[in-house]
Amino acid sequence: MTINSTARCPFSGMPAAIDEPAEQRIEAPVMDVDPFDEATLASPYAMHERLREADGDVVYIPAYDIYAVARYDAVRETLENWQHFSSAAGVGLANFNSEKPWRAPSLLLEADPPQHDAPRAALEKILGARKLRRYHDEWRQTAHELLGGLLNDGTTVSNDGAVELDAVTEISEVYPLSVFPDAVGLQQEGRANLLPYGNFAFNAFGPRNRLVTDDLETIGPVFEWIGNQCPREALNEDGFGDDIWRAADQRHITEEQAPLIVRSLLTAGVDTTVYGISAVLYHLASNPDQYARLRENPQLVRRVFEEALRLESPVQTFFRTTTTEVTIGGTTLPENQKVLMFLGAANRDPRRWENPDAFDLTRDPSGHLAFGSGVHQCVGQHVARLEASCVMEALIERVERIEFIAPPQRHINNTLIGWDSLPIRFVPA
Amino acid sequence: MAMQTATRTDQLVIVDRIQRSTSVTEFVLERADGSRLPDWAPGAHIDVVLPSGKIRQYSLCGDRWTPHQYRIAVQREHDGTGGSVEIHEDVQLGDVVSFGGPRNNFRLAPAQHYRFIAGGIGITAVLPMIEQAEKLNLEWQLLYLGKTADRMAYRHLADHYPGRVTMHTSTDNGRASIRQWLGDLPEDTMVYACGPETMLEALPEECPDLPKHFLRTERFTNTLADATVSSEPYEIELYRSGKVINALGTTPVIDALSQAGVSVITSCSKGVCGTCEVDVVSGEIDHRDAILDDDERAANTCMFPCVSRALSKRLVLDL
Structure with missing residues (x-):
């Protein structure tokens, strides 16, 4: 792509002048950043600030020939305006208008209205907050059993009864897998495939870097297992999976659509909640005063989760593709351009949030974009909230203090931000 | 109502009135600021609150690729319950009505x-x-x-x-x-x-x-034929604390709650995502969300305070 002389470089103050006729006029500030560089993925905050503070609501990133939005209002508008920002051309870097998707596109994530309508409506009903009430008691009990077990059987290290553990491998990765696959109605065998599948799927939204290519050799059997869980006969009756097939019986969706919608549950329903629970545990361990406040005010449980999601934004980015020439905040983008939305940057935009980097339970985190917004807003958000609140309720009842015993280790993924390891000490209540 | 100016997100201005037949008028509605309206799909309807406070349901018949605009068409029924005559006679260009939804009980399922x-x-x-x-x-x-x-x-x-x-x-x-x-x-x-x-x-x-x-x-049923929306102030009682909050009849419950420092997390603020659901202990609800179906509304046991309000003088919430 040739950059027209109207392009501005906000750092040198010099226009990126080129004499030959422009193929395409780039009106947006040009940003020399690599959002998928591993160091940046591990700590994207400095880049977020550069993107937000560039001279415009939308910027151009030549490294991938993409546009990007990072300010709250621009990200929200891009998320909600499905008419101009398509998901059907893929919500990753690949443009399905010209590139073959690595798997059959999702009927939810990678679809626009009208094709998106029926699958979305069906799943929204199945995962609605009122439908989930039947799981409250069971999921609460599972959380108590998990934490009770860790406190009783863990390595006691001091006479205050403190127990040391890794919150990622012993809580965040364990709890969702103890409740969600049962609720979907999956068979027991092979559930270990869920985490690597999710990790791969979220990596695959980025470029074909090491994070993707390293897994290519081992991911085949994981795909196969996932595919085998989607037909009706693989699913127990009375789970979300069977509910999807029942929606096909009632002709809200077609029988061809049902297995792909089950696949969506398996792709998006596990890693995201693992990362969400890690985010809460990380911020509670990092902010002992806020944890003490939560213990005194258990009704803050929901706010704690939303504030942790705002700050962490486990799903950091998604792409859209322009359906026509479209203007964001005075900048005109051509048709068929990839636009990268930085949800995490929007959730820390000082234009929207006071003292945005602070984990603050006096704040109202309503309106954060960690679940997205608009017709594609996370359809499983109520599942995520229920899981997290069950874990937190058990936690505050049983644990008086949470302390780090070693530095946490980031997990690197092209789309998600999370933790490989959160080494902590629980001081029992 | 005609004197009212549209300042709230649930208020729509009549920007066009088109006579479609001897008995049918089409109304084109937009927010005063021209902002995006809640998404909908074929088969959806909105609840329109007429100047008298009557609530009527009208199918959306416009184009959802024009996201800042709704269209409805109303047939004048002289033997009806008064809503169609009222909208034909009392709702003129530039007037303001408020709305709830859109809701959809008539979705177009995929077929060949x-x-x-x-x-x-x-x-x-x-x-x-x-x-x-x-x-x-x-x-x-x-x-x-x-x-x-x-x-x-x-x-x-x-x-x-x-x-x-x-x-x-x-x-x-x-x-x-x-x-x-x-x-x-x-x-x-x-x-x-x-x-x-x-x-x-x-x-x-x-x-x-x-x-x-x-x-x-x-x-064409009108489950809310008897309900009338009032713009009188009402009281919100918080069941768990016993606290009582005064609310304006023209604003959603969330406004009064947040002014009183009561925390309810919201997300979409459009009555779509379901994040802010609150259990209702007693009182009649003026539902404006896009989530509950008629039976769930009639059960009167929960509400979405980001858009909904009270029909009765007192609403008791499980907060």
Whole structure:
């Protein structure tokens, strides 16, 4: 792509002048950043600030020939305006208008209205907050059993009864897998495939870097297992999976659509909640005063989760593709351009949030974009909230203090931000 | 109401009024600031609060690729419950009405072929379905029933889609044979019908071979015919703390709660995502969300405070 002389470089103050006729006029500030560089993925905050503070609501990133939005209002508008920002051309870097998707596109994530309508409506009903009430008691009990077990059987290290553990491998990765696959109605065998599948799927939204290519050799059997869980006969009756097939019986969706919608549950329903629970545990361990406040005010449980999601934004980015020439905040983008939305940057935009980097339970985190917004807003958000609140309720009842015993280790993924390891000490209540 | 200026997100200004037939007027509604309206799909309706406080449901019949605008069309019914006369006579260009929803009990499910049957003003629910079938390049047919041609607001459809539309007027031609019109249906055909009760009641007999899930109907019922929205202030009692908060009748519950420092997490602020659901202990709710169906609304046990308010003087919430 040739950059027209109207392009501005906000750092040198010099226009990126080129004499030959422009193929395409780039009106947006040009940003020399690599959002998928591993160091940046591990700590994207400095880049977020550069993107937000560039001279415009939308910027151009030549490294991938993409546009990007990072300010709250621009990200929200891009998320909600499905008419101009398509998901059907893929919500990753690949443009399905010209590139073959690595798997059959999702009927939810990678679809626009009208094709998106029926699958979305069906799943929204199945995962609605009122439908989930039947799981409250069971999921609460599972959380108590998990934490009770860790406190009783863990390595006691001091006479205050403190127990040391890794919150990622012993809580965040364990709890969702103890409740969600049962609720979907999956068979027991092979559930270990869920985490690597999710990790791969979220990596695959980025470029074909090491994070993707390293897994290519081992991911085949994981795909196969996932595919085998989607037909009706693989699913127990009375789970979300069977509910999807029942929606096909009632002709809200077609029988061809049902297995792909089950696949969506398996792709998006596990890693995201693992990362969400890690985010809460990380911020509670990092902010002992806020944890003490939560213990005194258990009704803050929901706010704690939303504030942790705002700050962490486990799903950091998604792409859209322009359906026509479209203007964001005075900048005109051509048709068929990839636009990268930085949800995490929007959730820390000082234009929207006071003292945005602070984990603050006096704040109202309503309106954060960690679940997205608009017709594609996370359809499983109520599942995520229920899981997290069950874990937190058990936690505050049983644990008086949470302390780090070693530095946490980031997990690197092209789309998600999370933790490989959160080494902590629980001081029992 | 005519004097009111639109400042809230649930308020719509009448930006156009189009006489579509001798008895049907189409209303074009937008927010005063021209902002995006909540998303909808074919089959959806909004609840419109008329100047008198009466609540009426109207199918959205516009184009959702124009996201800042809703269109509804209303048939004047002299023997109705007064809503249609009121909107025709008292709601003029520039006037403001408030709305709830959109809700959808008549969703267009995926199929290869569609047969649409519209009785009278029932055509409004079908219009966006036709547009969608066209967009998806699917085969469809419309049977459009009316008393007389001059009352049929969208009779231009027959010219616009030659070969797809059958018009039938009962005054001249008697009752239509729906069974004959349907004929032998191709495989994977869904039948959508919207119109008066008498037409819908007869339908299952008219297509006896059609599996029941392939026939979808929408009735013109008005479950809220007796409810009247008041703009008087009301009280919100918090059941767990016993605290009582005064609320303005014109704003959603969340406004009063947040002013009183009561925390309820919201997300979409449009009554769509379901994040802010609150249990209701007692009191009548003025539901404005896009989530609950009629039965769930009638149960009166929960609400979405980001958009909804109170019909009764006191609302007791489980907070």
